[in-house]
Amino acid sequence: MFDPLLAELSFTGRTWELTTLAVYLGGLLWIGLRSAREIHTVDDYTVAGRGMPWIIVLATTAATMVGGGASIGYVGKCYSIGIAAAVITCAWHLQLIFTGVFLAPRLRGMGLVTVAQYVDRHYGEVARRIAVVSGAVFLVGALVAQMAAIGTVTELVLGIPGQWAVLLGGAVVVLYSTVGGIRAVVKTDVLQFVVLVAGIGGASAWLLWKHGGWSGLAAHPEVGSESFNLTSHWSTTRLVTLFGAFLLGEMMVPPYAVRCFIARDESAARRGVAGGGVFLLLFLPVATFTLGMASRAEPRVQQEVQREYQELQASNRVTREKQLAEIEDPAARAVRVAEFESADRGQAGQLAFPVLMRTTFPPWLAGVMIAAVIAAVMSSADSCLSCLATSVMEDVYRVHIDPQADDRRLLQVARWTTVLAGVLSAICALIWSNIADILEFIYDFWAPSMVLPFIVGAFCYRRHQAKAVVASMIAGPLATAVWRFALEAPLDISPGFFGAGFAAIVYLLGCLFLGRPSEPVPAGADGSDGAGEEQS
């Protein structure tokens, strides 16, 4: 992508980078293969024997949270639009705190293995099927996006062709996830968490010291006071609805739910998941903002991003001129031109962090940073892969194909699912590589169908309201699809936010018109608080 920079890189610098990456990938494989020795039962493979202490749950939750988008993507966004980008990412971490405090102990207490089992116990078979489909759509989309991110990140950072990076990185992830299941995923997550925190934290502190602290960096002419203004690029409505969409878009997605299931007990689940949210809230937004602003202060980063922006504009010119010619209203045309420019600036901004690493850091720190960024992406990919295998095994094979299957058979199903899903997602990642679009799509459809069932289940569950919840699970995604595709998301309101609001309205109407309360349900028998027995 930025060949001139690669050409300038000294042999020693390049050797440092590649050596660090090779050591890191080797370490992941070693940990993953060792974990295979601890897999004896299906529970070991899917929920790590439910024996993880809170600090391990914290590390694996945080490592899963921080993917390619939250690292390279949002450093680029901070570079382009300033502090607003860092502020909206707080929503991700706040939802983790909410999940940890209110939902994680209940989920751990119920002894579940998949999200669909929670929905089944509260709302019945139809809701379970919707949950299985929603979970599969989310996991497949997220897996393809993270596989594509492995390629994009490695190509941006190391100049290795994206296709080879997808195949190599994908092979490593698939191999350790297949043999070691969630145990391997958790252990590699811990290594990835340490590398990520040390890399991003160390780099932000070093860069700030280099620029003479925040007062020095803020005084830099390329940073400016506008970078600290929340509404300099986004309207207040857009800021609020994006915050809402981020808050709901990842709530209780399978990779986080599994972090609740693997905890040693309810307390470990609460402290681990909420602790991960608190840590990320304190650590990540400011660190990414610092890296974004430090990128602005580096002339070389500015040059490379500007060059990329001009290349994007040139390559898209013909297609866009055709699209603009079809718009007759001058005002609408001006809006579309501004959208194109904004999209190009956003995409070019993704280069900021990789160029910053290469031009500013000493070779050894650049090597650590490269490993940190690749760690961020791989730790998200392996979680999706593991959850997908568990869902196929528990929600599809055990329920619909062979309810009497023994552990050996179920392990075979999970491992083959991991291999197949890994290979197919790598192939899809070679075809569809637009990470942001894939992620936006799956976030938009998760929240409207799945957030409300969890919130109702945790706070105001009544058995007779199950039909209302099922109606909301169907209506929410449909409303999202109409808002997104038919109406093209008007009024700056994100489709996921609209769909979640619509689902809530359908639920309230359903409570009024569908089903009537019968006899009061005895405490503990309605599934609201630690419902169900510990699953063997």
Add this chain to the structure above:
Amino acid sequence: MIPVWLVSILHVVSVASAVVILVAMGVMAWRGWRARH
């Protein structure tokens, strides 16, 4: 508009939280290793 001094304080908190969590994980790993050997 978010004041620069606030960002400055938040950055100190950010780096401190990274150090604390890494030290905590190091201590727990050390204890785990000692317990096994």
